[in-house]
Amino acid sequence: MAKSSLIEFQGRLAARLQGAQHTRSESRWLAVSAGTHRLLLPLAQSGEISSWETPTPLPHARAWFAGLLNLRGVLCGIVDLAGFLGDAPPADAQPRGGAHSRLVQFSPRLEINCALLVDQLAGLRMPSQFTGEPAAADPDRPWLGPPLRDSAGQTWHELNLALLSQDARFLQVV
Numbered sequence: 001m002a003k004s005s006l007i008e009f010q011g012r013l014a015a016r017l018q019g020a021q022h023t024r025s026e027s028r029w030l031a032v033s034a035g036t037h038r039l040l041l042p043l044a045q046s047g048e049i050s051s052w053e054t055p056t057p058l059p060h061a062r063a064w065f066a067g068l069l070n071l072r073g074v075l076c077g078i079v080d081l082a083g084f085l086g087d088a089p090p091a092d093a094q095p096r097g098g099a100h101s102r103l104v105q106f107s108p109r110l111e112i113n114c115a116l117l118v119d120q121l122a123g124l125r126m127p128s129q130f131t132g133e134p135a136a137a138d139p140d141r142p143w144l145g146p147p148l149r150d151s152a153g154q155t156w157h158e159l160n161l162a163l164l165s166q167d168a169r170f171l172q173v174v
Contacts, residue, residue, distance in 0.1 A: 013124075027044075028043050029124065029125045030049075030123075030124060031121070031122035032119075034085065035081075035083070035085065035096075036082070037085050038154055038155065038157070040156050044107065045109075045160070046104055046107060047104070048072070049103070049105075049121070051102065052102065052117070053103070054067075056068050061174050063080075063089050065080070066078040066080045066097075071115060076113045076114055077114045077173060078103065078116075079116050079117065079170070083096070084170070097117060100119065101120070102120070103115040104116045107161070110161060110162055112165040132146060135147055143159060143163035144158075144159060144160075
């Protein structure tokens with residue numbers, strides 16, 4: 001994808017996100033990929049989306065904690081979402097991040113200065129685009145919803161950012 005096309009896509013997505021947050025229609029999600037995971041982030045719990053920047057590493061931090069970064073005057077912890085969900089770290093021991101990677105901040109209402117590193121944005125989704133599969137909640141990961149299938153047969157999971165922001169394991173970065 002050409003640089004100008006990517007910038008145009010980001011602009012359109014930002015405009016749609018803004019409009020969706022102000023619309024009182026069916027709940028919507030921001031669809032993202034992180035490593036081997038396809039995830040749906042609730043728009044009401046998601047904040048700004050930023051381009052990838054290399055954070056300052058935090059000594060002795062967990063492998064999935066990429067470091068700290070100043071995002072528009074707010075010092076944010078950067079979590080490698082794929083790593084947190086159990087994907088192996090890259091072979092070169094460097095945090096993930098590339099041309100398509102994005103940082104998705106938590107909503108200010110959740111009162112946590114954190115952004116999730118995702119590999120790629122996949123656009124907006126609505127519940128009507130998915131069918132659920134019967135599954136019991138994982139007691140170790142109550143913030144991860146049951147599997148949902150889209151029309152292409154791909155499996156997605158809703159990631160409840162409010163519950164994640166209160167999870168003891170997520171909050172313990174060192």
